[in-house]
Amino acid sequence: MRSRRIRGSAAAMVVAGVAFDGCASAWARWRPRVRRTAAIVAARAPVHTYGRSGPEPPTAVHCCSVPTLADVARLAGVGVGTASRAISGKGYVDPVTRDRVLVAARELGYRRNAAARALRERRSRAVGLLVPDLSNEFYTSAAEVLQAELDAAGFQLVVALTGADPADERHAWETMLDRQVDGVVHVPVDPAAPLPDGPPIVQLNRRSRRVSVPAIVSDDITGVRELTEQVLAAGHRDIVAIAGPPRLSTTRDRVEGYRRAVRKAGLGEPADVGRTGPDRARLISADLTTGGGRDAMHRLAADPPTAVVALSSRLLLGALKACAELGIPIPDELSVVGLGDPEWFAIWRPSITTFAPPLAEMGREAGKAILAAISADGAAERPARPHVLRLPGRLQLRESIQPPG
Amino acid sequence: MRSRRIRGSAAAMVVAGVAFDGCASAWARWRPRVRRTAAIVAARAPVHTYGRSGPEPPTAVHCCSVPTLADVARLAGVGVGTASRAISGKGYVDPVTRDRVLVAARELGYRRNAAARALRERRSRAVGLLVPDLSNEFYTSAAEVLQAELDAAGFQLVVALTGADPADERHAWETMLDRQVDGVVHVPVDPAAPLPDGPPIVQLNRRSRRVSVPAIVSDDITGVRELTEQVLAAGHRDIVAIAGPPRLSTTRDRVEGYRRAVRKAGLGEPADVGRTGPDRARLISADLTTGGGRDAMHRLAADPPTAVVALSSRLLLGALKACAELGIPIPDELSVVGLGDPEWFAIWRPSITTFAPPLAEMGREAGKAILAAISADGAAERPARPHVLRLPGRLQLRESIQPPG
DNA sequence: TTGAAAGCGTTACCAA
DNA sequence: TTGGTAACGCTTTCAA
Numbered sequence: 001m002r003s004r005r006i007r008g009s010a011a012a013m014v015v016a017g018v019a020f021d022g023c024a025s026a027w028a029r030w031r032p033r034v035r036r037t038a039a040i041v042a043a044r045a046p047v048h049t050y051g052r053s054g055p056e057p058p059t060a061v062h063c064c065s066v067p068t069l070a071d072v073a074r075l076a077g078v079g080v081g082t083a084s085r086a087i088s089g090k091g092y093v094d095p096v097t098r099d100r101v102l103v104a105a106r107e108l109g110y111r112r113n114a115a116a117r118a119l120r121e122r123r124s125r126a127v128g129l130l131v132p133d134l135s136n137e138f139y140t141s142a143a144e145v146l147q148a149e150l151d152a153a154g155f156q157l158v159v160a161l162t163g164a165d166p167a168d169e170r171h172a173w174e175t176m177l178d179r180q181v182d183g184v185v186h187v188p189v190d191p192a193a194p195l196p197d198g199p200p201i202v203q204l205n206r207r208s209r210r211v212s213v214p215a216i217v218s219d220d221i222t223g224v225r226e227l228t229e230q231v232l233a234a235g236h237r238d239i240v241a242i243a244g245p246p247r248l249s250t251t252r253d254r255v256e257g258y259r260r261a262v263r264k265a266g267l268g269e270p271a272d273v274g275r276t277g278p279d280r281a282r283l284i285s286a287d288l289t290t291g292g293g294r295d296a297m298h299r300l301a302a303d304p305p306t307a308v309v310a311l312s313s314r315l316l317l318g319a320l321k322a323c324a325e326l327g328i329p330i331p332d333e334l335s336v337v338g339l340g341d342p343e344w345f346a347i348w349r350p351s352i353t354t355f356a357p358p359l360a361e362m363g364r365e366a367g368k369a370i371l372a373a374i375s376a377d378g379a380a381e382r383p384a385r386p387h388v389l390r391l392p393g394r395l396q397l398r399e400s401i402q403p404p405g
Numbered sequence: 406m407r408s409r410r411i412r413g414s415a416a417a418m419v420v421a422g423v424a425f426d427g428c429a430s431a432w433a434r435w436r437p438r439v440r441r442t443a444a445i446v447a448a449r450a451p452v453h454t455y456g457r458s459g460p461e462p463p464t465a466v467h468c469c470s471v472p473t474l475a476d477v478a479r480l481a482g483v484g485v486g487t488a489s490r491a492i493s494g495k496g497y498v499d500p501v502t503r504d505r506v507l508v509a510a511r512e513l514g515y516r517r518n519a520a521a522r523a524l525r526e527r528r529s530r531a532v533g534l535l536v537p538d539l540s541n542e543f544y545t546s547a548a549e550v551l552q553a554e555l556d557a558a559g560f561q562l563v564v565a566l567t568g569a570d571p572a573d574e575r576h577a578w579e580t581m582l583d584r585q586v587d588g589v590v591h592v593p594v595d596p597a598a599p600l601p602d603g604p605p606i607v608q609l610n611r612r613s614r615r616v617s618v619p620a621i622v623s624d625d626i627t628g629v630r631e632l633t634e635q636v637l638a639a640g641h642r643d644i645v646a647i648a649g650p651p652r653l654s655t656t657r658d659r660v661e662g663y664r665r666a667v668r669k670a671g672l673g674e675p676a677d678v679g680r681t682g683p684d685r686a687r688l689i690s691a692d693l694t695t696g697g698g699r700d701a702m703h704r705l706a707a708d709p710p711t712a713v714v715a716l717s718s719r720l721l722l723g724a725l726k727a728c729a730e731l732g733i734p735i736p737d738e739l740s741v742v743g744l745g746d747p748e749w750f751a752i753w754r755p756s757i758t759t760f761a762p763p764l765a766e767m768g769r770e771a772g773k774a775i776l777a778a779i780s781a782d783g784a785a786e787r788p789a790r791p792h793v794l795r796l797p798g799r800l801q802l803r804e805s806i807q808p809p810g
Numbered sequence: 811t812t813g814a815a816a817g818c819g820t821t822a823c824c825a826a
Numbered sequence: 827t828t829g830g831t832a833a834c835g836c837t838t839t840c841a842a
Contacts, residue, residue: 068835079813084837091838092811114584115523116835119818124520126563126584134545134552144539147566151576156584158531159562161552171556179519179531179561290748314748321752343695343719344749347726473819484829489821496822497827521819524834 067108076104087112118180126156127370128176128184128199130169133161137313137342139187142204142363146185149367155182155374166190183370186213191247200373204366207249207388214373216366218357219390220250220339224257226395227337227355228309232265235403236307236335237279241270242296242319243311244288254311254339255283273299280305286315293318294325301326306335306404313340316352331402341396350399357393365389472513481509492517523585531561532775533581533589533604535574538566542718542747544592547609547768551590554772560587560779571595588775591618596652605778609771610762612654612793619778621771623762624795625655625744629662631800632742632760633714637670640808641712641740642684646675647701647724648716649693659716659744660688678704685710691720698723699730706731711740711809718745721757736807746801755804762798770794 073083078097085091086101087110093101104110118124127150131139147157158181160172169189173196176184183200188208195201195211207215231239241258244251259270262281270283282305286292293315297308301322310316316338320330328334331350338345341356369389478488483502490496491506492515498506509515523529532555536544552562563586565577574594578601581589588605593613600606600616612620636644646663649656664675667686675688687710691697698720702713706727715721721743725735733739736755743750746761774794 069837070835073813080836081813081815081838082811085812088837094811097811111583111585113524113835115520115529116818117837118520119518119524119820119834120836120838122818134539134549135542137540140539140545143564144566147539147564151565151580156580157564159548159552159564160556161549175556175561178516180516317748317752324752324754342749343722344747344753347722347729348749349729349754474821475819478829485820486822486829486831487827490828493821499827502827518819521834522821524818524836525820525822527834 066113067110068113069110071108072101072105072110075108076101123182123374124180125154126158126179126181127374128158128160128179128181130160130162130172130176130184130186132164132187132189134159138205138340138357138359141359142366145360145363146204146367149364150371153367153371155371162187162189164189166193169193183374185366185370191249200370200376202366202369202373204362205250209249214369214387214389216362216369216389216391217249217253218359218362219392220253220355220357221257221260221390223355223357223393223395224254224309224311224339225261226257227339227353228258228261229265230353230395230397231307231309231335231337231401232261232267234307234335234401236305237267238305238404239267239280239307239309240273240282240284240300240305241309241311242284242286242293242315244286244292244315246285248288251285251311258283258309258311273303276303286318288312288314290314290318290321294322297322298326301328304328304334306333307401308334308336310336310338313338313342313345313354316340316354320348331400335401335404337400345396346398348400352396353398353400354396355393356396358391361391365391471518472515473518474515476513477506477510477515480513481506528587528779529585530559531563531584531586532779533584533586534562534564535567535577535581535589535591536564537569537592537594539564543610543745543762543764546764547771550765550768551609551772554769555776558772558776560776567592567594569594571598574598588779590771590775596654605775605781607771607774607778609767610655614654619774619792619794621767621774621794621796622654622658623764623767624797625658625760625762626662626665626795628760628762628798628800629659629714629716629744630666631662632744632758633663633666634670635758635800635802636712636714636740636742636806637666637672639712639740639806641710642672643710643809644672644685644712644714645678645687645689645705645710646714646716647689647691647698647720649691649697649720651690653693656690656716663688663714663716678708681708691723693717693719695719695723695726699727702727703731706733709733709739712806713739713741715741715743718743718747718750718759721745721759725753736805740806740809742805750801751803753805757801757805758803759801760798761801763796766796770796 069080069083073080076083078101082093082097083101085093086098087105114125129143129146131143134140150157158179160175162169162172166189177196177198181199183202186201186203188203188206191206191208193208195208195213201213203213203215205217207217241255243255246252255270262268262270267279267281270281273282273284275282284296284299286296293310296315297319308319310319316336319336323330323334330336336352338352338354341354345352345354474485474488478485481488483506487498487502488506490498491503492510534548534551536548539545555562563584565580567574567577571594582601582603586604588607591606591608593608593611596611596613598613600613600618606618608618608620610622612622646660648660651657660675667673667675672684672686675686678687678689680687689701689704691701698715701720702724713724715724721741724741728735728739735741741757743757743759746759750757750759
């Protein structure tokens with residue numbers, strides 16, 4: 001029903017800008033969308049002698065609108081089935097025929113319609129990424145690699161932001177499910193929220209509680225332990241960790257690493273800020289924001305430690321801000337270490353000793369994992385014991401640690 | 406042809422984990438994809454007396470796989486057309502009937518299939534975002550708002566990375582065109598590259614040359630002019646701007662702002678670094694990277710100015726690094742101002758005076774623009790004179806400027 | 811090796 | 827107001 005015309009003209013030509021009158025048909029009127037640039041192509045047919053009997057294939061196909069497989073098939077003088085096989089590369093097709101189809105496709109500027117393919121194949125070749133925001137280097141560094149990984153496999157990345165609010169997160173899930181993505185890479189905001197049934201899910205960086213989906217996380221336990229050990233090795237016996245909200249798995253891992261280090265060093269269990277005494281490892285919880293870190297540091301000012309372990313880059317930024325406000329020189333009066341490694345950490349004076357999670361590898365592994373889950377499909381069910389992949393990060397030893405006093 | 410069964414059971418139940426044998430049919434076999442979680446729902450029909458004659462609607466619909474509109478229609482006891490109208494909300498449908506459909510849809514957990522809709526409506530309700538990378542706060546800040554804007558309009562954001570390489574950029578375009586996105590928000594990498602015919606395009610931050618697509622950019626001309634005026638007002642008469650590659654429109658705008666300020670101040674035309682003399686405004690071009698800024702600063706060390714205008718946050722970072730290496734105290738010996746406003750600018754000592762482009766508004770306007778272009782469709786052609794929307798940014802006056810000497 | 815045809819789930823037309 | 831039906835463009839049988 002779509003309007004196509006055979007023209008005798010041999011040269012390929014492209015006329016841009018206006019809809020071509022001859023193309024008006026019942027279906028052109030159906031949704032009267034005038035293409036911004038009507039691709040009007042008259043193409044010479046390849047100079048073959050065709051093995052098939054029947055009418056000669058057209059020497060030109062004139063086609064408004066976006067060319068379809070049928071257009072290609074007509075130009076190549078084959079059936080749509082053959083054209084499909086030639087282009088997708090699966091199924092038998094004579095090499096000569098295939099070439100003819102491929103030439104025709106190129107000539108018309110044919111592109112397979114993703115929606116039709118998705119409908120027919122029951123897979124969208126799209127993967128959703130659910131992240132709280134894009135202003136966090138944690139997510140974007142990983143997302144960048146994830147996108148590359150997916151792209152290489154022919155999948156596309158659809159991004160939805162979950163914000164800080166569980167309602168936003170639910171909404172983001174809705175849009176993903178509506179879009180029928182084949183899989184979702186998920187950075188949970190609310191670790192207590194249930195995960196929807198539907199496409200395979202891989203969690204990134206953080207993980208939900210009581211849910212059996214694979215997760216790709218940084219080995220913060222080891223990382224923060226080693227980071228804290230650096231602080232302790234410099235001789236500090238009065239230290240504080242500023243951590244995020246305990247409901248996040250990342251916070252728990254980081255605190256656990258801190259705990260292991262201070263226990264081994266004989267500072268006992270990390271305890272709340274109130275604690276006093278010569279040897280002590282304290283712990284303070286804050287919002288994962290600059291303001292949170294700043295407030296925490298200000299609270300500490302009354303009874304300052306000799307070293308601070310800020311368990312996120314934003315917390316560190318806030319702590320540094322507070323130190324500037326309070327006139328506390330770093331590292332002379334206070335040693336400071338961080339987590340994450342934004343570019344400015346290395347340039348800061350003093351440069352910041354930190355544990356850098358392997359964000360790129362996390363993105364890459366998340367990509368591999370979700371692709372594996374997608375191709376496994378129903379075959380590999382959500383395992384009873386979810387696989388948590390802990391990737392080792394890197395300690396960046398710089399100048400922000402000095403011995404106390 | 407799809408397998409659905411009527412069951413007498415009244416209670417809604419969901420059986421998870423295994424494919425339900427009774428669901429095996431020709432089409433279940435067709436693509437033997439065992440759903441990870443088969444949603445098996447037996448739902449009580451709403452307790453209405455139906456106004457229609459004919460057979461009573463089923464009291465339950467048993468359906469494997471994802472429920473379709475036909476399932477909903479069957480459960481509600483209406484035709485698919487009616488169900489479609491009820492759910493989409495367009496077209497006539499009796500309120501009572503509509504409620505029945507809606508209840509049935511909820512009961513089954515129905516979701517409209519995006520692929521089918523896209524195929525039928527010839528629009529994917531997806532917008533592509535083509536950016537060089539995601540590690541740049543410029544793009545991500547804008548992308549975040551853009552996503553929100555699109556989401557509110559029922560569109561989804563598909564991200565592709567163009568990298569730094571024109572080949573990557575072409576590939577990214579391919580994936581977008583394949584996916585048949587309804588529009589593209591584009592940050593050009595290669596301003597000389599032609600834009601593909603196809604969906605409407607809005608450029609963000611930078612614009613291509615000789616191409617008539619609308620662009621949303623920061624008013625860097627004004628911003629950098631005012632920024633430079635601040636430097637000049639402090640008494641500096643020997644200043645240098647470190648700019649990016651001249652092929653980028655952003656570089657040209659920023660340099661233009663610099664030029665206007667220095668001309669008005671009687672420093673003449675900005676000239677290359679070689680220039681000597683007491684009153685001079687020099688200009689140096691660098692890669693838009695930390696390394697580029699660092700190298701530029703090192704080159705300046707032989708004949709240092711009293712103030713540096715770094716025309717990107719990365720260039721500034723590099724310049725700061727070089728100053729640390731060279732032992733140049735800021736702002737005492739060298740005033741430094743920047744462009745962009747990553748979080749650490751305000752915390753740095755001295756805090757960085759800078760021109761902050763309106764990234765959020767740019768994202769929002771890009772969203773509005775692409776949505777407008779999409780709904781206008783063919784109606785509003787690419788205008789002969791492309792509309793460039795220059796949004797004013799904000800000058801952040803901080804501590805990094807001191808009078809010279 | 812090929813072509814014809816069914817069908818993916820939806821929307822929109824049209825006749826009732 | 828409603829239901830039936832014909833596409834949308836593609837993949838995959840199935841018979842030739």
